[in-house]
Amino acid sequence: MSNDWKTRTQLVHQGSRRSQYGEMAEAIFLTQGFVYPDAETAEARFISAGEDEFVYARYGNPTTRMFEERIAALEGCEDAFATASGMAAVSGVLTAMLRAGDHIVSSRALFGSCHYVLDEVLRRYGVEVTFVDGANLDEWRSAVRAGTKAVFFESMSNPTLELVDIRSVSQIAHAVGALVIVDNVFSTPIFSRAVDQGADVVVYSTTKHIDGQGRALGGVICGTREFIRKTVEPYMKHTGGAMSPFTSWIMLNGMVTLDLRCRAMAASAETIARALEGDSRLNFVRFPSLPTHPQHMLAMEQMGGAGGTLVTFDLKGGKEAAFAFCNALQIIKISNNLGDAKSIATHPATTTHSRLSPEQKDILGITLGLIRLSVGLEDTEDLISDLSRGLAAISV
Numbered sequence: 001m002s003n004d005w006k007t008r009t010q011l012v013h014q015g016s017r018r019s020q021y022g023e024m025a026e027a028i029f030l031t032q033g034f035v036y037p038d039a040e041t042a043e044a045r046f047i048s049a050g051e052d053e054f055v056y057a058r059y060g061n062p063t064t065r066m067f068e069e070r071i072a073a074l075e076g077c078e079d080a081f082a083t084a085s086g087m088a089a090v091s092g093v094l095t096a097m098l099r100a101g102d103h104i105v106s107s108r109a110l111f112g113s114c115h116y117v118l119d120e121v122l123r124r125y126g127v128e129v130t131f132v133d134g135a136n137l138d139e140w141r142s143a144v145r146a147g148t149k150a151v152f153f154e155s156m157s158n159p160t161l162e163l164v165d166i167r168s169v170s171q172i173a174h175a176v177g178a179l180v181i182v183d184n185v186f187s188t189p190i191f192s193r194a195v196d197q198g199a200d201v202v203v204y205s206t207t208k209h210i211d212g213q214g215r216a217l218g219g220v221i222c223g224t225r226e227f228i229r230k231t232v233e234p235y236m237k238h239t240g241g242a243m244s245p246f247t248s249w250i251m252l253n254g255m256v257t258l259d260l261r262c263r264a265m266a267a268s269a270e271t272i273a274r275a276l277e278g279d280s281r282l283n284f285v286r287f288p289s290l291p292t293h294p295q296h297m298l299a300m301e302q303m304g305g306a307g308g309t310l311v312t313f314d315l316k317g318g319k320e321a322a323f324a325f326c327n328a329l330q331i332i333k334i335s336n337n338l339g340d341a342k343s344i345a346t347h348p349a350t351t352t353h354s355r356l357s358p359e360q361k362d363i364l365g366i367t368l369g370l371i372r373l374s375v376g377l378e379d380t381e382d383l384i385s386d387l388s389r390g391l392a393a394i395s396v
């Protein structure tokens with residue numbers, strides 16, 4: 001496979017393997033294991049399996065390998081390990097590399113389950129966890145210390161679309177020898193080159209944009225061959241978080257259209273954000289590529305000029321207004337996935353972030369009027385009409 005292919009070519013072809021039948025489409029190897037021609041081969045393969053040699057689907061599978069190679073190429077990483085969900089990727093990478101007594105620094109604004117893994121699970125096993133305001137570089141500087149094993153953050157936070165400066169935080173972390181692990185879901189692999197900007201390990205929930213059609217849970221850990229094969233793989237293969245071959249096939253096919261979908265959704269999201277901005281029924285609209293975003297300059301640099309596929313806005317009138325708005329929508333669905341072809345409205349305060357205390361919601365800016373809109377692939381004008389319908393329902 002070629003390393004100098006551009007993104008869209010990689011997304012269509014990278015990692016493809018063909019059996020003796022020369023099938024055009026990537027095959028689903030729906031098998032738990034593999035048959036060896038003789039006992040000597042079995043013995044040899046358990047010592048060391050080659051590129052096209054497999055032992056058991058929990059360790060690796062040809063369809064999963066195709067997906068791993070395609071996403072690794074897209075990320076500009078040497079290797080990747082596909083997991084059963086985004087959380088299997090986040091918890092897997094952290095527990096694979098950390099042990100009791102280690103120190104990790106993380107941004108505070110995290111997806112609820114990521115917060116649980118860091119705050120509950122890692123602490124229970126004796127890992128010291130320091131939380132910082134991800135946008136505040138001074139807090140990162142004073143939190144890391146010699147011996148800090150890793151830093152972890154979401155490059156764009158959920159649901160407030162606040163950015164963490166990947167380049168600067170990576171410099172701060174690398175100065176003390178810490179590994180930089182980035183959950184890059186909101187930025188998408190299309191708009192953010194996290195590895196180019198200093199990240200060592202990039203994780204995704206492939207449930208989001210990579211599937212992009214709300215069909216399957218999945219995740220992936222991308223990094224150097226050494227890190228993936230020596231640190232991640234031994235842990236993942238023995239603890240059972242592997243992606244199923246069928247899911248890998250869904251993700252491989254999702255990747256074929258990933259660039260086209262993300263760009264169409266981001267263009268639509270920007271048009272929608274501009275249409276909503278200044279509406280008297282809103283306290284604010286947040287979208288990273290608009291000049292009104294507090295980190296607009298960083299967003300332009302880090303995301304290549306794109307704002308991503310989510311728009312967040314705050315309705316005057318709090319929860320009552322937010323519910324009236326959501327209930328009046330006809331095209332946009334009330335749900336909690338993102339990066340889907342179907343546009344989705346989420347009320348974080350009562351769903352994805354309901355576990356947080358009022359004080360924690362306050363710190364993270366999750367108000368009762370906040371709506372997170374994941375912009376899908378519908379016609380932009382239809383979406384704007386639907387949003388107008390929602391807004392009209394609160395003004396009466």
Ligand SMILES: *Cc1c(COP(=O)(O)O)cnc(C)c1O
Pocket residue numbers: 085086087088090111113114154158183185186205206207208217218219
């Ligand atoms: C969805 C999500 C996850 C978890 O992924 P699952 O596939 O649901 O397990 C982790 N991080 C972020 C930022 C997410 O949006």
